[in-house]
Amino acid sequence: MGMSGTSGQLNPEWDVDRMGEKSSSDGTVGKALDVLDQVAEFGRPVRFSELLDGSPYPKATLYRLVQTLTNQRMLHFDPERGTYAPGFRLVRLAHAAWEQSSLAPIARPHLDALSARLGETVHLAQLDHGQVLYVDKRNAADPIEMFSQAGKVGPAYCTGVGKAMMAFLDGAALDQVLDRQSWHRFTDTTLTNRAALRAELGESRKRGYAFDREEHEPGIICVAVPILSGSGRVLGGLSVTTATNRKSLDDLARLAPELQATAASIADEAQNWRFPDEPSHTKISAAE
Amino acid sequence: MGMSGTSGQLNPEWDVDRMGEKSSSDGTVGKALDVLDQVAEFGRPVRFSELLDGSPYPKATLYRLVQTLTNQRMLHFDPERGTYAPGFRLVRLAHAAWEQSSLAPIARPHLDALSARLGETVHLAQLDHGQVLYVDKRNAADPIEMFSQAGKVGPAYCTGVGKAMMAFLDGAALDQVLDRQSWHRFTDTTLTNRAALRAELGESRKRGYAFDREEHEPGIICVAVPILSGSGRVLGGLSVTTATNRKSLDDLARLAPELQATAASIADEAQNWRFPDEPSHTKISAAE
DNA sequence: AAACCAAGTTTCATTATGTGAAACCACATG
DNA sequence: CATGTGGTTTCACATAATGAAACTTGGTTT
Structure with missing residues (x-):
């Protein structure tokens, strides 16, 4: 409830806009992962035939892909129902992704502290493919672990963390993200076009933090700050969420300094952190 | 650091025991996923060259695989350090896996209740590839730092949930799991061979629940029960963990009935649950 | 029963894809 | 400026993926 939950408005069919861009461009592996995505997107275990119609791949090809994925435990086949669902191997791999990300593990104690001190819901997010990916979360009362919500x-x-992060992107990167927004109107305060959002992002940047004024869910508001690297790159976002019947936007605004301080320490640690036996780096081609 | 996989050693080589069995047997996709596993197993961002030595694949091939995976956002490349880590796409996919599994989402409220009532750490686990996969967790009111996470x-x-589940497997399935154990001695109560474990499993089965008597971590004990389907199939395991300085094994034993009751309701719900618009059987037709 | 249908599985000639030794590049270092 | 190391690209070649079509399985209708 407190949070999104809405992967909803995005209901992309197989081929919508992914033609030349990313998916099946690179070989068999791309196709297999494409299929994996499709299964995941269904939101429930699926039959082979359900996958088939709507799939760009012919029967035999799809069949082989699904077989391979099942073999590899990326998909799980339920023989009783004849359905496929994303497999557990993904969970193990995702755990590795989480642990190895430079942000989440480092931020963990900070979230604990913040959550304890404020007593409100705290989110840690990163931008992923134009969307906000919640990588960790604390509930007001009880701390919830990874995949339950994260x-x-x-x-x-239309989320606090989203806008906080976007506000600190530079032109090119920002455009990419803007291109991926669905602009669905969730509430009557939702900003539903680039111009409106751009203006808002400008203000947020000046201010140093962003609000969510019930733009995603009625009754839910939040303040959010970006987590910025020394060079100003956006590493992630940090937010405190509450309900309008508990706190006002002004109340939240007063929490901004504390959030910023936390964000700063996270960024700091993230940059200096070395994994146990990581070979000290020889500088590689600079990003630009 | 104890990653304690089946391999059990710090630097597991690529091809150790996965030759004929699973990995690269099925085509390019298999190889790509193999590489993904390797990156994950490193436990930290890796350089290309680090992957290369120890890889069965020649430079160019490995390079292409890594490129493809990065392209697909299954790996994330850090240009500053020149390292690869498991990518965020995995986290999204894993979330789908979690949500679609018949156990975890259903068990969630039960875990909440159990955790609130007992005030101790609660685990929900499933058997995956011979190992215990923690699919959800609630921390104790006063959390002990221990190694498990969702x-x-x-x-x-050598874990409570592990033994509780194994105790209710039939011959063939049990053997498969036993074959995959590493039998590493974590503490001096760890059971380090099949015979000893088999005896223990027998008792646990009779008793209806299993203990962990500091077999995995000193000072950490737990009770665990299996979650069994109507037909007796092992769906998962449920445990309460605590520290020896807080509770005794006898204290824990007294919680067993409550655990069993919870397990029973979870199993019950899991069996009857239908996803929203899951086709009951045969044809799906759908809109057309 | 026979005929039918839909989901799932296998075949096999064709072709696209992946392969990997070796060459190449870019930078750092002695 | 020679040498080394990590990373990237090439290209002739072999393998692996493709997909139309045929086949199998199991349930439903006539």
């Missing part, structure tokens, strides 16, 4: 994605254009 | 895997032969 792992979920939400829209960027 | 998404993490652990050994089956």
